[in-house]
Amino acid sequence: MLELSRITAGYDPRRPVVRGVSLTIGAGSAVGLLGPSGCGKSTLARVAALLHRPDSGTVVVDGDPVRGARHRATREQRTAFGVVFQQPRLAADPRMRLTDLIAEPLRATGRRDEAAGAVAALAGRVGLSAELLGRRPHEVSDGQLQRACLARALVLRPRWLICDEMTAMLDASTAAALVAVVEDYRAESGAGLLAVGHDRVLLDRWCDETVQWDELRLEKSPSGV
Amino acid sequence: MSLVPAANPVPTANPVPAVDPVLSVRNLSVRFRMRGGREVAAVTDASFELGPGECLALIGESGCGKSVLASALLGLLPRNAAATGRALMGDLDLLAADERTLARTVRGRRIGLVPQSPSAHLTPVRTVRSQLEETVRELTGVPRAGLRAAAEAAAERAAFPVSHLDRHSHQLSGGLAQRAATALALVGDAPLLLADEPTTGLDRDLVDRTVDELRRHADAGRALLMITHDLAAARRVADRVAVMYAGRIVEITGAPAFFGEPGPRHPYARALLDALPERAFTPIPGMPPELGDLPAGCAFAARCARASDLCGTLPATTDGVSCHHPVARPHPEESSRA
Numbered sequence: 001m002l003e004l005s006r007i008t009a010g011y012d013p014r015r016p017v018v019r020g021v022s023l024t025i026g027a028g029s030a031v032g033l034l035g036p037s038g039c040g041k042s043t044l045a046r047v048a049a050l051l052h053r054p055d056s057g058t059v060v061v062d063g064d065p066v067r068g069a070r071h072r073a074t075r076e077q078r079t080a081f082g083v084v085f086q087q088p089r090l091a092a093d094p095r096m097r098l099t100d101l102i103a104e105p106l107r108a109t110g111r112r113d114e115a116a117g118a119v120a121a122l123a124g125r126v127g128l129s130a131e132l133l134g135r136r137p138h139e140v141s142d143g144q145l146q147r148a149c150l151a152r153a154l155v156l157r158p159r160w161l162i163c164d165e166m167t168a169m170l171d172a173s174t175a176a177a178l179v180a181v182v183e184d185y186r187a188e189s190g191a192g193l194l195a196v197g198h199d200r201v202l203l204d205r206w207c208d209e210t211v212q213w214d215e216l217r218l219e220k221s222p223s224g225v
Numbered sequence: 226m227s228l229v230p231a232a233n234p235v236p237t238a239n240p241v242p243a244v245d246p247v248l249s250v251r252n253l254s255v256r257f258r259m260r261g262g263r264e265v266a267a268v269t270d271a272s273f274e275l276g277p278g279e280c281l282a283l284i285g286e287s288g289c290g291k292s293v294l295a296s297a298l299l300g301l302l303p304r305n306a307a308a309t310g311r312a313l314m315g316d317l318d319l320l321a322a323d324e325r326t327l328a329r330t331v332r333g334r335r336i337g338l339v340p341q342s343p344s345a346h347l348t349p350v351r352t353v354r355s356q357l358e359e360t361v362r363e364l365t366g367v368p369r370a371g372l373r374a375a376a377e378a379a380a381e382r383a384a385f386p387v388s389h390l391d392r393h394s395h396q397l398s399g400g401l402a403q404r405a406a407t408a409l410a411l412v413g414d415a416p417l418l419l420a421d422e423p424t425t426g427l428d429r430d431l432v433d434r435t436v437d438e439l440r441r442h443a444d445a446g447r448a449l450l451m452i453t454h455d456l457a458a459a460r461r462v463a464d465r466v467a468v469m470y471a472g473r474i475v476e477i478t479g480a481p482a483f484f485g486e487p488g489p490r491h492p493y494a495r496a497l498l499d500a501l502p503e504r505a506f507t508p509i510p511g512m513p514p515e516l517g518d519l520p521a522g523c524a525f526a527a528r529c530a531r532a533s534d535l536c537g538t539l540p541a542t543t544d545g546v547s548c549h550h551p552v553a554r555p556h557p558e559e560s561s562r563a
Contacts, residue, residue, distance in 0.1 A: 037399060037428045127512060141288035144512070169425060171286040171454040172500040177508030198428035205502040 001027050002048065002160055002192060007057035009047050010040075016055055017043045021216045023194075027062070027159075030186065030193040032203030035213030042086075042164050044216075045196045049083045049162040062159065079109060082153030082191075086165035088145035092137045098148040099123075099133040105156045122151040126181050143174035150178055154185055161186070163195045167202065179206050245315075246274040247416050247448035248298075252310035253320070255290070255297050259305070265517040267293040267306070269472045277416065280440065280449040282463035282480070284456060284497075286513055290472040291452045292341075295421050299336060300327040314417065333364055337410035339420035339439070343402040347394035353380070353405045354390040357412070364413040383408035384438060400431045407438065418442055420451045424458050436462045456501060460484045468494040471514055471524035477545045490544075490551040493525045523549065 002025045010016035017040040025031045035041040046052035047059065053069035060066065061077055070078075085091040092101055102122060103115035123133055126147040137145050146166070153161065161182060167175035183206075186193060197203050203210045251272050257265040268290045275281050283291050297308045298319050312319040314335055322331065332338070340346035348356055357376040361367055367375045377387050385404040394402055403423065410418060420439055424432040432455065440462040443449040453459055459466060463480040468491060476483075476491040489495045499505040511528040514520060520527070526536035535549040544554075 036430065129512075141286075143287050169287075172456055172497055173286060173509040176500040176502070176506050179506070180508060199502070200429075202502040205506055 001025065001060070001062060002194070003058075003060040004044070004048055005058045005060070007044065007047055007054045007059070009043055009052060009054040009057070013055055018047070018054075020057075022057075023048070023211070023216055025160075025192050025194060028186070028190045028192050029209075030195065030207040032207035032210035033194060033196045033213065033216075034198065034200055034203055034210055035196075036198060039213045041196045041213055045162050045164045045194060048160075048194055049081045050078055051083065075109065079105070079156045080159045081162060082156065082158035082160070083162045084146070084150050084153045084164070084166045086168050088142055088149045088169070089137065091149055092145055094137050097134055097136055098128065098140065098145075101137075101148050102133075102151045102155055105152060109156065118155050119151070122154055125154075125184070126151045127177060142169050143171065146170060146174070146178065150181060154181075157189060159189075159191050161191055161193045163193065165197050166195070168197065168199075175202070244276060246276050247314065248275040248450070249313045250274070250298075250310070251313070253294065253297060253308065253312055254310055255293050255302065255306055255308045257303075257306045259517065263517055266472050266519055267516055268297065268308075270310075271469075271474050272310075273467055273474065273477055275417070275448040275450060277446050277448055278443055279465070280443045280451060280463050281465050281467060282459035283450065283452045283467045283469060283474075284454060284459050285469035286497075287454060288516070289469045289513060290516065291454075291469055292421055294469075295338075295419055295450070295452055298419065299332055299338065300324065333360070333410075333413040333415065335413075335415050336417045336419055337413060337415040339403075339407050339410045339418060339423050341422040341425060343406035344394050344397070344399070346406050347402060349394055352391050352393055353385070353397070353408075357390070357405075357408060360409050360412045379412050380405075380408050382411055399427055400434065403427070403431075403435050404438070407442075411442065416447055418447050418449045420449065420453075422453055422455075423451065424453065424455050429457075432458050433461065456484075456498065468497070471519060472516055473524065473547060475525070475547045487554060488552070490546045490554060491525075491548050492529045492531050492550075492552070495552060496528075523547075 004023045007018055007021045008016045009018045021044060033041050043052065047054050050066060050069050050073045058065060061080060064077060066073055066077060099119050102119045106112060106115045106118060128144065128147050132140060132144055163182065167178060182193065185191065193207065195203060195207055200210065253268055253271040255268040257267055259265055271294060273281065285291055296302050298312055300319065300322065302308060308320045310320060319331065354376055357379055358372045361372055361375045361379060377390065380387055380390055383404045385401065385408050389397065389401060397405060423439065424435055427435060436458045439449055439451065451462065460480065465477065466480050466483045467474045467477040470493050476489055476494045483489050489498060496509040500508055509528055514524050522537040523540055526532040531550045533550065540547045540549045
């Protein structure tokens with residue numbers, strides 16, 4: 001279970017972007033978070049992914065309270081999350097070939113020797129050919145790069161996936177393909193999902209339940225917890 | 226590689242408008258010369274017409290050549306690209322025009338560009354007012370004393386609030402930056418508006434408002450060419466839809482028939498619509514071919530459930546559809562109303 005309780009977060013303590021928001025996601029379930037641009041939903045997603053330290057409030061991952069964000073979180077907690085962002089260009093090191101991009105989380109956690117096998121398996125899954133894997137980000141389309149970013153998010157086999165507007169830049173077919181990859185992975189691994197977006201039709205179709213940002217502020221949790 | 230297109234100079238589903246078209250594109254092809262003598266076929270043999278008051282949505286996956294087509298019309302292709310064919314605005318062939326003509330009479334004056342990323346398109350160190358006044362001064366004969374009023378009028382035309390004119394681009398929300406960019410595009414009173422992915426990254430409400438505003442400008446008598454991968458936005462504004470795949474327009478048809486009944490006839494267009502979450506939500510298997518390494522025949526054949534031996538050859542365009550085995554149209558006479 002991923003529990004965010006009374007989270008207040010932002011980039012200036014005097015003007016928090018997120019105020020007193022609570023959200024609970026049951027193990028293995030998929031929650032879509034719907035809100036207009038600028039409402040703070042991406043900030044909450046960053047808090048949930050342990051990428052941003054909230055000003056106040058608590059995050060509990062599978063029963064373990066989180067004591068810090070980014071490198072201050074334990075490796076065990078950090079690697080429990082896979083994150084996919086809206087803009088693959090901004091989320092990919094332009095100097096890395098796609099194969100290195102996907103393998104980077106393994107290298108960073110000292111599992112370099114598993115890289116070749118894991119990348120090959122994931123590339124097939126997200127639909128990247130061997131030729132595309134050898135290219136750098138400027139040599140592929142947004143859709144192809146987002147496929148690589150999704151593979152990177154899955155390479156450590158996370159228990160939680162945070163997808164922040166994963167498909168907003170993509171055409172309909174690529175969007176459907178990437179959602180199918182996420183759902184296949186979840187079906188096989190039992191991972192939970194927080195999908196953030198502004199497309200209600202997409203989130204309703206994708207997730208077990210969809211919550212509106214405004215409902216969260218009333219401290220109502222989707223799983224009835 | 227054969228660069229000679231199939232002989233189909235006039236797509237028949239492209240109805241001849243009662244008035245002269247604003248833009249008439251005939252067999253437009255764009256080739257990029259790459260290192261090692263490689264050639265990338267970004268656009269191949271695109272033909273369409275666009276009348277005043279009409280909106281044509283050019284849709285397709287990213288990397289299919291949509292934006293290159295727009296750049297070709299504006300004469301903004303990089304130096305290693307060559308465009309062939311014709312793109313006529315009145316008597317002027319945009320593809321043959323020199324840079325001086327394009328800079329002084331076309332960009333901003335005959336074609337207004339609504340850019341993909343408005344906040345990046347605006348100059349970050351100047352206010353919206355200063356950019357609008359400069360544009361008004363350059364494109365119209367308004368005397369210096371009247372610039373302020375003219376710029377405010379221009380802002381109002383695009384529903385940009387006059388109270389925000391003294392802001393810089395980073396102080397604007399996505400929607401206001403979009404309106405500022407639209408205001409700039411409208412200053413020259415160009416008969417053709419070219420909107421290149423005008424809704425990328427906007428939320429649904431903002432997408433609806435942005436395209437509704439573009440539609441309003443089309444209704445005021447301008448021709449609107451909207452390039453987008455957002456099918457919902459296309460459905461909302463377009464009169465006609467052109468579907469591009471691997472550099473070719475594979476289907477061009479009326480928007481109501483395309484999005485409603487009987488639906489698209491090209492298998493790719495059908496599959497693209499079926500990928501929408503409100504429809505089957507099934508992706509098209511595989512990925513589009515590389516534009517530098519296109520197959521000799523139909524480029525979609527490798528992903529097409531209806532493909533046969535015939536698909537090793539290029540399909541001709543019949544009734545606006547380039548396919549060897551299009552989905553049959555139940556009432557052929559209805560299609561001509563597109």
